[in-house]
Amino acid sequence: MARRGGAPEVNAGSMADIAFLLLIFFLVTTTIETDAGLDRMLPPKEPPTDEQVILKQKNIFTVQIGKDGQLLVEEDLLDLKDLREKAIAFLDNGGAVKGDPDYCSYCEGARSPESSDNPIKAVISLKNDRETKYSVYITVQNELVAAYNFLRNRAAKKLGYNMSFTEMEEAYSNQETPDDVKEKLKVKIKKIQDLYPQKLSEAETTTN
Amino acid sequence: MSKFKKKKDGELPPVSTASLPDIVFMLLFFFMTVTVMKDSEPLVANELPNASEIKKLEKKDRVVYIFVGQPTEKYQSAFGKEPKIQLNDKFANVSEVGDYVLEEIAKKPQEVQSSITTALKIDKNANMGIVMDIKEELRKVNALKVNYTTYEGDAFKNLQ
Numbered sequence: 001m002a003r004r005g006g007a008p009e010v011n012a013g014s015m016a017d018i019a020f021l022l023l024i025f026f027l028v029t030t031t032i033e034t035d036a037g038l039d040r041m042l043p044p045k046e047p048p049t050d051e052q053v054i055l056k057q058k059n060i061f062t063v064q065i066g067k068d069g070q071l072l073v074e075e076d077l078l079d080l081k082d083l084r085e086k087a088i089a090f091l092d093n094g095g096a097v098k099g100d101p102d103y104c105s106y107c108e109g110a111r112s113p114e115s116s117d118n119p120i121k122a123v124i125s126l127k128n129d130r131e132t133k134y135s136v137y138i139t140v141q142n143e144l145v146a147a148y149n150f151l152r153n154r155a156a157k158k159l160g161y162n163m164s165f166t167e168m169e170e171a172y173s174n175q176e177t178p179d180d181v182k183e184k185l186k187v188k189i190k191k192i193q194d195l196y197p198q199k200l201s202e203a204e205t206t207t208n
Numbered sequence: 209m210s211k212f213k214k215k216k217d218g219e220l221p222p223v224s225t226a227s228l229p230d231i232v233f234m235l236l237f238f239f240m241t242v243t244v245m246k247d248s249e250p251l252v253a254n255e256l257p258n259a260s261e262i263k264k265l266e267k268k269d270r271v272v273y274i275f276v277g278q279p280t281e282k283y284q285s286a287f288g289k290e291p292k293i294q295l296n297d298k299f300a301n302v303s304e305v306g307d308y309v310l311e312e313i314a315k316k317p318q319e320v321q322s323s324i325t326t327a328l329k330i331d332k333n334a335n336m337g338i339v340m341d342i343k344e345e346l347r348k349v350n351a352l353k354v355n356y357t358t359y360e361g362d363a364f365k366n367l368q
């Protein structure tokens with residue numbers, strides 16, 4: 001006959017395991033998701049309009065997105081896949097002749113006199129229709145940023161930095177990077193940005 | 209013979225693990241209460257486009273969110289199928305965007321107010337018209353730093 005000395009004690013040894021399981025579940029599922037995306041600066045509303053900025057036609061790279069997603073680059077239809085290459089060719093052209101104050105010593109482009117003088121002068125003008133799909137617009141923006149990043153990464157390599165430009169930017173915006181490292185990165189980033197400034201205009205540009 | 213019996217070597221008294229569950233539960237409750245799941249219920253469809261050249265929005269306390277997209281099925285009868293703007297947890301007109309952003313910026317601590325980014329979470333099926341209107345509004349209130357929030361991926365997937 002079984003003994004009836006009260007209920008046997010429940011073994012609570014595995015309680016810790018169960019609690020750990022829950023804990024790990026919460027830890028894993030509630031990772032604070034960091035959003036990511038394309039950073040852009042909008043043009044200020046009222047720039048000092050005393051003098052009109054006049055740009056040479058050859059220093060402007062026009063990109064127009066039609067309402068059905070067609071792309072008009074420099075007045076020609078272009079496939080989106082070729083946009084990056086075309087933008088790189090334009091930015092890196094370095095058309096100014098040697099001795100000119102605009103001469104670009106670090107450009108590796110075709111140096112065609114028909115295209116941009118210097119990456120510092122080169123402006124990409126982006127226009128779109130109200131009916132344009134947002135996804136197409138983002139793809140175009142992405143390709144143009146990719147063109148700049150390509151050139152900036154190349155510049156970083158040429159300057160002998162052990163990180164690419166995009167890596168440096170990432171490290172700079174990372175909160176865990178120590179301040180002294182950030183200071184050094186800031187100088188390097190600034191230097192590359194000066195070589196290839198991102199001039200992506202969405203406002204009207206005047207030509208002469 | 210000796211009164212004090214010598215204990216056998218290496219026989220340490222086992223550490224009691226009875227309080228371990230309590231400690232772990234404490235941690236568990238801490239995490240459960242601290243993690244906020246979501247601050248607002250999405251009223252609009254929000255399938256973001258893909259992009260590859262993205263940058264992370266590291267500082268969450270310096271971000272103001274604006275959602276744009278087609279109203280979810282629940283709200284389609286009332287608001288139609290055209291993409292709408294969602295600010296916090298209600299629908300808004302384009303004209304309200306500026307005030308909302310200023311309000312949100314004013315809520316942030318003083319030292320970060322000058323470096324606020326506006327994260328535009330726009331559904332990939334939206335038209336540029338509404339985006340251009342929002343950008344115009346943001347320019348009016350001088351909130352010039354924007355981030356087109358996207359998923360990480362091949363940008364050409366957007367075109368399909």
